[in-house]
Amino acid sequence: MNKSVVQLVEEWYGQHSATLSRVSTQLSIRSIDAADVATRVVEIRMETPLLLLSASFWNHGSVSVLVINKESKAEMVIDDRKLEPVDDIPLLLDGYFRRIADLGGSRG
Secondary structure, eight states: OOOOHHHHHHHHHHHHHHHHHHHOSEEEEEEEOOSSGGGOEEEEEEEOSSEEEEEEEETTSEEEEEEEETTTOOEEEEEEEEOOTTOOHHHHHHHHHHHHHHTTTTOO
């Protein structure tokens, strides 16, 4: 049985939350189960001394990743699109959080 988008994100979070918590001041995941499986959504929120991140994935195949600089209040859309069949969700998540580190998200 193929895993849903939400299940893949939850699984990735379970494998990486310990690492992420070492570079964040707050870290959480929230899944919203809807009656319609396609509208289920999962959101990972992470806060570092400099940045706020929200990464949301919907079972119907959309992703939205937003980063806010806490000092300047500047918003940066990292990703906001319909996922393609070739997209590898764990690799996307790895890339998003690597980019946060590159933006200075892990400095204290």
